[in-house]
Amino acid sequence: MSKILGLTGDETAAEAMRQINPDVLAAYPITPQTETVQRFSEFVADGVVSTEMVRVESEHSAMSSCVGASAAGARTMTATSANGLALMWEILYIAASCRLPIVMVVVNRALSGPINIHCDHSDSMGARDSGWIQIYSENCQEVYDNLIQAVRIAEDKDVLLPVMVTFDGFIISHAMERVEILEDEEVRKFIGEFKSPHSLLDIDNPVTYGPLDLYDYYFEHKRQQIEAMKKAPSVIRKVGREFKELFGRSYDLMEGYNLEDAELILVAAGSTAGTVKTAVDELREEGVKAGLLKVRVFRPFPYEEIAQALRGAKAVAVLDRSASFGAQGGPLFLEVRSSLFEEDRRSPVINYIYGLGGRDIKVEEIKQVYTHLEEIAQGKKPIELVDCLGVRE
Numbered sequence: 274m275s276k277i278l279g280l281t282g283d284e285t286a287a288e289a290m291r292q293i294n295p296d297v298l299a300a301y302p303i304t305p306q307t308e309t310v311q312r313f314s315e316f317v318a319d320g321v322v323s324t325e326m327v328r329v330e331s332e333h334s335a336m337s338s339c340v341g342a343s344a345a346g347a348r349t350m351t352a353t354s355a356n357g358l359a360l361m362w363e364i365l366y367i368a369a370s371c372r373l374p375i376v377m378v379v380v381n382r383a384l385s386g387p388i389n390i391h392c393d394h395s396d397s398m399g400a401r402d403s404g405w406i407q408i409y410s411e412n413c414q415e416v417y418d419n420l421i422q423a424v425r426i427a428e429d430k431d432v433l434l435p436v437m438v439t440f441d442g443f444i445i446s447h448a449m450e451r452v453e454i455l456e457d458e459e460v461r462k463f464i465g466e467f468k469s470p471h472s473l474l475d476i477d478n479p480v481t482y483g484p485l486d487l488y489d490y491y492f493e494h495k496r497q498q499i500e501a502m503k504k505a506p507s508v509i510r511k512v513g514r515e516f517k518e519l520f521g522r523s524y525d526l527m528e529g530y531n532l533e534d535a536e537l538i539l540v541a542a543g544s545t546a547g548t549v550k551t552a553v554d555e556l557r558e559e560g561v562k563a564g565l566l567k568v569r570v571f572r573p574f575p576y577e578e579i580a581q582a583l584r585g586a587k588a589v590a591v592l593d594r595s596a597s598f599g600a601q602g603g604p605l606f607l608e609v610r611s612s613l614f615e616e617d618r619r620s621p622v623i624n625y626i627y628g629l630g631g632r633d634i635k636v637e638e639i640k641q642v643y644t645h646l647e648e649i650a651q652g653k654k655p656i657e658l659v660d661c662l663g664v665r666e
Contacts, residue, residue: 287312299338346472369404374427391631535564
């Protein structure tokens with residue numbers, strides 16, 4: 274029987290990792306991820322898990338260790354944040370190109386500089402083209418559920434790509450919530466045993482990982498990555514459906530909230546989706562047809578599903594918790610706008626950059642965005658296509 278525990282996001286991630294019981298976990302502590310690996314190291318010390326935990330001197334070494342362990346056939350996990358993810362950069366691409374199903378916890382934190390330990394999405398969004406699947410979590414329960422599903426997704430024979438499961442630093446990582454924890458045996462049965470299709474230790478079927486790969490083959494190998502990412506959405510859905518059948522919680526590439534008749538829609542990812550839901554509820558009581566589209570899976574991006582979900586909207590605003598310097602808007606905005614390009618009737622879409630460096634976003638500020646959308650729906654042209662929300666002038 275499942276049990277209800279009060280856990281922070283970091284503790285929730287560690288609890289999921291305990292039940293997954295990976296063969297190898299290599300990590301280096303960094304705020305606000307530290308409590309995740311600290312709690313997991315206690316499980317290792319107490320003999321609760323059989324994981325070989327590699328305590329390395331840097332995040333570059335952590336991901337390098339994960340690459341070696343995964344290539345050898347081990348179920349492998351790690352965790353990091355912000356500058357730690359940046360230090361892994363070189364190896365992120367190697368892990369993806371080697372088709373290694375590593376699962377990584379990314380506790381979202383602003384990249385330096387200036388030095389900041391609080392939440393925004395600049396770290397994971399910066400890694401959006403590294404070849405990793407990206408799944409964003411709204412709350413602690415989703416952290417738990419997404420991590421368990423990530424193992425199945427990464428290790429699927431049609432995918433074999435690394436997956437990062439993200440959640441907002443401090444807002445989720447250090448906030449305690451009610452989390453339903455499944456039975457250990459249920460989780461282990463759901464994820465199954467990992468059998469690497471191409472293990473370095475399989476001497477009867479020798480393989481090579483990461484050799485020099487020049488123009489005569491490099492392109493073909495990259496094409497295989499592209500095709501694997503194309504296959505990922507159907508696998509993510511399949512795993513989500515099975516999770517719902519067994520445990521009752523539903524997951525897809527995205528989640529709609531009051532979208533059925535929504536005319537004004539906000540698009541968001543991460544913990545902010547919960548705040549937007551509160552604003553939507555209050556506006557609905559006032560008769561405003563407001564809705565939310567929460568993006569759960571950012572890579573691969575669900576273009577067709579996004580376009581379909583926004584088809585009835587009179588105006589759309591995309592909330593980005595990171596800036597894409599030199600681009601016409603934030604990363605999420607660029608993808609959403611691209612999704613609507615082929616539509617016969619395109620809804621007007623605007624972008625708000627918000628919450629950088631952990632700045633709080635309030636319900637009243639979100640309601641102001643809906644007010645702005647109402648004006649646009651009535652024919653008023655937006656002054657700015659891309660604007661900042663909650664920033665001093």
